[in-house]
Amino acid sequence: MLSSLPQPRSRRLATEESGVVPVAAVFAEALKDGIGTYWAALKDPDAIAAIRLTALAAAISVPLNLLFGLAAAWSITKFTFPGKNLLITLIDLPFAVSPVVAGMTFVLLFGAQGWFGAFLADHDIKIIFAVPGIVLATVFVTFPFVARELIPLMHEQGVETEEAAIILGANGWQTFWRVTLPNIKWALLYGVILCSARAVGEFGAVSVVSGHIRGVTTTLPLHVEILYNEYHFAAAFAVASLLTLLALVTLVAKSVVEREIR
Amino acid sequence: MRSLLFLGSLAVVPWAQGVAQGTITLLNVSYDPTRELYQEVNTAFTASWKTKTGQDVVIKQSHGGSGKQARSVIDGLEADVVTLALAYDIDEISAKGRLLPPAWQTRLPDNSAPYTSTVVLLVRKGNPKRIKDWDDLARPGVSIITPNPKTSGGARWNYLAAWGYALRKFGGDQAKAKQFVASVYKNVPVLDAGARGATTTFVERGIGDVLLAWENEALLAIKELGPNRFEVVMASVSILAEPSVALVDKVAKKHGTTAVAQAYLEYLYTDAGQEIVAKHHYRPRNAAVAARSTAQFPKLVMFTVDEAFGGWKKAQPEHFADGGTFDQIYQPGR
Numbered sequence: 001m002l003s004s005l006p007q008p009r010s011r012r013l014a015t016e017e018s019g020v021v022p023v024a025a026v027f028a029e030a031l032k033d034g035i036g037t038y039w040a041a042l043k044d045p046d047a048i049a050a051i052r053l054t055a056l057a058a059a060i061s062v063p064l065n066l067l068f069g070l071a072a073a074w075s076i077t078k079f080t081f082p083g084k085n086l087l088i089t090l091i092d093l094p095f096a097v098s099p100v101v102a103g104m105t106f107v108l109l110f111g112a113q114g115w116f117g118a119f120l121a122d123h124d125i126k127i128i129f130a131v132p133g134i135v136l137a138t139v140f141v142t143f144p145f146v147a148r149e150l151i152p153l154m155h156e157q158g159v160e161t162e163e164a165a166i167i168l169g170a171n172g173w174q175t176f177w178r179v180t181l182p183n184i185k186w187a188l189l190y191g192v193i194l195c196s197a198r199a200v201g202e203f204g205a206v207s208v209v210s211g212h213i214r215g216v217t218t219t220l221p222l223h224v225e226i227l228y229n230e231y232h233f234a235a236a237f238a239v240a241s242l243l244t245l246l247a248l249v250t251l252v253a254k255s256v257v258e259r260e261i262r
Numbered sequence: 263m264r265s266l267l268f269l270g271s272l273a274v275v276p277w278a279q280g281v282a283q284g285t286i287t288l289l290n291v292s293y294d295p296t297r298e299l300y301q302e303v304n305t306a307f308t309a310s311w312k313t314k315t316g317q318d319v320v321i322k323q324s325h326g327g328s329g330k331q332a333r334s335v336i337d338g339l340e341a342d343v344v345t346l347a348l349a350y351d352i353d354e355i356s357a358k359g360r361l362l363p364p365a366w367q368t369r370l371p372d373n374s375a376p377y378t379s380t381v382v383l384l385v386r387k388g389n390p391k392r393i394k395d396w397d398d399l400a401r402p403g404v405s406i407i408t409p410n411p412k413t414s415g416g417a418r419w420n421y422l423a424a425w426g427y428a429l430r431k432f433g434g435d436q437a438k439a440k441q442f443v444a445s446v447y448k449n450v451p452v453l454d455a456g457a458r459g460a461t462t463t464f465v466e467r468g469i470g471d472v473l474l475a476w477e478n479e480a481l482l483a484i485k486e487l488g489p490n491r492f493e494v495v496m497a498s499v500s501i502l503a504e505p506s507v508a509l510v511d512k513v514a515k516k517h518g519t520t521a522v523a524q525a526y527l528e529y530l531y532t533d534a535g536q537e538i539v540a541k542h543h544y545r546p547r548n549a550a551v552a553a554r555s556t557a558q559f560p561k562l563v564m565f566t567v568d569e570a571f572g573g574w575k576k577a578q579p580e581h582f583a584d585g586g587t588f589d590q591i592y593q594p595g596r
Contacts, residue, residue: 112338112359121338129339211339212324213289226325229458230297231486 026244029237041227041235042242046215050223051242053131057138057206057219058199064139065195069146070188074180076147077154078162088151094143102140103208106133129211134219137205142195149191150184157183186260193257197250201243285318286522291341293328293415293505294458295479299542300345306538307529311522319522327456328415335359335510342514342523345507347415347457349373350574352508361512375504376530377544380564381416381423383495384464384473384480391471395497396427399472400445407470408450409460411582415505416457418582420474423501425581426570430499444591465492476503478543481558502564 031038041047072091076084094102108114110127120127127133161183165175181188203221210217214226220243227236292300304321311319324331324339328347335341336359346352349367352374356362367374385393391404399406409417424446428439452469454460457479464473465483472495473480480494507527514520529535536548540555552559571577581587 107337110338113336117338126338126340128337129334211334212326213322213339214324216322229294229325229462 023244023248026237026241030234030241032237033234037234038238038241041232041238044235046218047223047239049215050218050220050239053134053218054200054220056131057135058196060135061139061142061199062192062196065142065146066188066192068143069148069150069191069195072147073150073154074176076151077157078159078180091144091147094141095148099137099141099202099204100208103137103205106136106140106205106209128209129213129217131217133209134206134217137209138199138202141202141205142199145195145198146188146191149187149194153184153187154180186257190254190257190261193250193253197247200246285320286519287517288319288321288342288519288523288526289324289340290321290343290345290526291324291331291335291339292345293331293347294325294456295416295461295476295482296345296505297323297325297458298482299478299539299544302538302542303530303535306534307526310529310534311525317522319526321526325458327409327413327459329413330455335361340513340517341510342517342519343507343509343527345505347503347505348418348574349375349504349506350418350578351415352506353575355508355510361510362508363511366508367506369509370507370527371531372547373504374506374508375547376507376527376535377505377539377546379477379503379505379544380500380562381420381474381497381503382477382480382500383497384475384483384492385471385495387491387493389493389495393472393495396424396446399424399449399474400442402449404449404472405451405470406446406449406472406474407460407464408453408474409457410453410455411588413455414457414460416476416479416503417453417460417474418578419476419501419503421581421588422567422571422577423474423497425587426501426565427497427499429570430565440587440591443587447588447592450592477545477559481543496560496562499563499565501570502566504566 030041072087075081076088107128110116110120110133112121114128127136161179162175165179170178201221202219203225206219207222207225210219210222212218212222212226214223218226220239224236224240224243227233227239290300290304300321300323304323308319308321311317324334324341326334328351331339332344332346332351332354335344335355344352344355352362352366353364356364356366370376383393383399385391391398393399393404398404408420411417411421421443424443425439428442429436432438432442452463454463457476460473461475461479461483464470465487475483477494480492484492484494507530509520509523509527511520514523530539531547533548533551536546536551540546540551540558543558545559546552546555567574567577571580579586
């Protein structure tokens with residue numbers, strides 16, 4: 001009897017539950033002490049500062065990596081030049097290196113005892129344990145997302161349409177804006193979505209370079225950790241629920257874009 | 263255009279905060295379990311400084327494992343004051359970062375430690391494994407949670423407390439003490455980076471039979487998470503932990519905060535400061551305040567690092583440096 005149950009449906013239910021339960025748990029924990037505590041946690045000056053810093057890091061790293069990813073994917077798939085393989089390897093580096101190691105490398109370079117430490121101190125420039133370090137770490141870990149999304153697609157599309165455009169008299173910019181970009185816009189958007197999600201959620205590399213000065217160098221994920229460690233469980237989950245909401249938005253946007261790509 | 267302006271304002275704000283008009287900002291880089299203590303100290307000191315001088319002070323906090331925090335200050339985290347778990351970490355800042363003089367510890371009373379604590383055993387309610395003293399930790403089948411001595415100050419006090427107990431038990435025989443501590447650490451399944459991480463592993467994730475903890479950390483965990491879940495066991499003998507505080511001269515001078523930073527540390531020794539200290543389960547130095555809080559702090563036989571180990575300058579390389587006794591006895595993942 002049991003074996004006659006419609007299998008696909010129950011399997012789908014299981015997948016849905018496995019996604020829904022943790023998300024529901026975050027919100028349940030966040031609202032455990034009532035909506036008042038929830039709002040208080042989000043309106044806390046340190047939380048606001050964390051939101052602002054996270055937004056800043058994403059607002060700098062996403063456009064930067066959009067430009068870089070586009071330029072890199074374009075040159076890699078449409079041209080041949082010496083050092084092409086090296087460039088591909090460099091793009092993949094942040095995927096291969098543990099974020100913690102990336103953070104340590106920044107400390108090694110820009111820390112007070114690091115290679116550029118004395119120079120930076122002389123000019124009173126702060127990178128590590130300050131906002132620039134956090135932005136730098138975020139840029140690094142989100143480096144590959146756009147390029148990696150574009151390269152396979154652009155490779156597959158080849159150069160025929162661009163060649164046709166140039167034969168028909170289009171210059172380089174016209175070819176890019178009217179031919180290349182329309183072909184890749186959804187994949188580009190997809191890369192940007194992934195890049196933004198990672199920029200907001202990054203923990204490891206940012207944790208190493210942050211110095212954890214609350215209200216100054218703590219991003220949202222770091223703020224969640226601090227609250228949790230201070231036994232403010234409801235507040236920790238309240239802030240975590242922001243990240244969860246953002247993740248849900250990302251997933252919806254991602255699936256819309258995926259449909260367009262297909 | 264408007265969105266560009268908005269981004270611009272976002273970019274400016276984090277840097278603008280440090281130079282708000284007439285407000286002095288201090289950064290106190292501290293270790294893990296002092297989070298609640300300094301929250302209250304900072305509020306009290308800010309008010310007292312305002313009435314005394316009319317100046318507004320904002321005190322920023324950073325917390326983490328003591329060794330890791332010292333490392334960050336050496337690497338350029340601009341702390342005006344450090345309030346760390348043990349003197350050796352501040353010695354390191356002096357030696358490697360050259361940010362304060364080597365004799366910093368003599369500048370404030372009581373070895374620059376305005377409060378003390380000790381190492382206690384936190385067990386689950388009813389003490390199911392019947393853990394009474396250090397000997398019980400060496401028994402097979404007892405799971406012990408303690409942080410990593412390489413990164414955590416509390417963990418180093420824990421380690422030396424066990425070692426010091428064994429030295430007394432075996433009449434000063436270092437080899438036997440090492441063997442004893444080795445059998446204790448054989449029972450440690452995981453080493454967290456800081457004391458607070460270890461506490462959450464024990465109380466929240468429910469791992470382990472006993473947590474080696476700062477007395478203040480254990481009392482706080484019980485207060486925050488319910489007296490019906492855990493109880494404190496005082497061993498027959500333990501270590502007198504002296505968490506030290508110091509002005510980071512070079513940074514404070516650069517920031518122009520020397521006077522207020524010095525006053526901040528001195529505030530910890532005042533009656534008001536000592537009351538806050540006791541409230542947060544640290545043992546106050548002030549005899550009158552201590553007398554009022556004896557219920558919280560049972561009398562205990564305690565030895566100091568100087569007595570049992572000849573001071574931190576000797577104990578640190580011997581036990582915690584690369585290849586020290588800790589590396590010899592602890593192999594992870596067994």
